[in-house]
Amino acid sequence: MDKTLWLRWRYPILVFFLGAIAIVYSSQPISLVLFKHEVEKRLENIHLFYQERYLNLGQELVELAKELRYTCNQHDIALLRDTIEQSSGIQLLELQTPTGDCSVYGKNVRLIKDFDDSSASIHHENDLFNYSVSPYHNHRLKVQYRLPDAKLTLITEPVQNVFTQSEVCFGCTAMTLGRDGEEIDVFPRLDKKQYTHIASKYFGPNYAFNVYATESGITYVTESDLFITQLLLFFMLLSACLMIGLYRTPERTLKEMISYGLMKKEFIPYYQPIVDSTTGAITCCEVLIRWQRSDGELISPNQFIPIAEHNGQIKLLTNYIIEHVIDQFEGELIADSQFYISINVTPQQLEDDEFLSTTINLLKQRNVPAHRLAFEVTERIPFSDLAKARRIIQHLTDFGISIKLDDAGTGYGGFSYLQNLPIDTLKIDKMFVDTIGTNDIKSNILDSIILFAKHAGLKVIAEGVETKAQVDYLHQREIYLMQGYHYAKPMPFNEFKQYLQQDLMISKR
């Protein structure tokens, strides 16, 4: 049982180690989640920033298209200059007309190169414009408007990167514009590297900024955040495990162990004979439960019965033990004989209709005569509903099962129980038998109990008889039924069977 501490903490410790390993090994998915979250947040900011600019830009161009004469004369050039000056999103503007080209710098001064970019451009047509967008030097975009007789080309300001300069390792992150695979590179992807799509943010119905990153890009950006997140997860795991461990009080742990022991059939009955000391013959035996753990340890009932009584597992344990006893004795219990087996029950079980019916049904099912079974109920725990107990005990005794009062004299209700309940036998506790031959004040109580039993016409069994002197003392007071190490200790079934056979041979002689 000193293992309870280990049993209590083994699950929390196991959970902690497994959790810690999982945290260490899941650094990649954690990084990805952190990275995605961060990128989405930054895309959102960029979206806010551009929304205003491009809304204006569209407006400015509509105005410009209306006012241009498409001749590239001074009027047109002045208009181009004004537009650039007023617009925050446009860096360069150029007009190509059938009568010549012009830019803000004058007629036939072209600044925008026909940049030979192999990556695709995005085309778009609507009522106002027919235009295409393609990447231009230095992370800018080239937008070409095709009018019936002219072409208007503009270069935007550089597109804002989602990442700051210090965060970007070369080629680790990339950004595109477009959607559904029809994308143009703004911060291009390198051919040889493997990129994962991280996030997209729509800037209008047709355009989305898409962010990609390589594994080292993700690691690079999230390195310090990952450490803090993992540390946080460790603390959360540690607190959770501590809470599990604290919740698993020794009692809860033992409860769990008892359930497991029941499932593994680790509980076994031991038998201690109750002897008629005048003849030495065995009249009956008491069943004393033992817990044989898988490692061979034999646990005494005092270490788990109080817990099982407290949490209600005693019901299952008693039912299990009764069935086990019937299994072990098999046919021997059916033959008519006065020998009977006494089983310990709690007062609560004798107030329980279910216990009554399962016991009676079991005996009927297994053809065991009722007088072969007796229950002994301890006086240490009080009955809570004496009227109900009376009804159930009456039912059991009517059926043929006798009821004994165990540990008589140790509790408070003993005499009132004996007056109110159909109990036929009283078991004197070892505590009183131990006082025989001593000056202990309790030796007076022993005599009082014996006297009371005689007056009440009750049978008496003396428990814990260890010496010849105790036997003699009890004989003088006409107590003959005895249980104790002086005769035999509790023993497992095989041993008890041999003991019974020897007893049978002696009594036949």
Ligand code: C2E
């Ligand atoms: P109990 O009903 O008073 O049982 C008698 C206890 O005294 C047993 O202890 C027995 O081994 C011990 N004993 C008998 N003769 C002597 C003796 O001469 N000297 C000494 N030193 N001890 C003696 P055990 O087996 O440890 O059982 C302890 C208690 O556990 C029992 O006390 C009973 O209250 C409870 N118990 C055992 N089995 C069951 C069970 O199946 N159901 C319930 N509800 N309680 C049980």
Ligand code: CA
């Ligand atoms: Ca007992």
Ligand code: CA
């Ligand atoms: Ca006792």
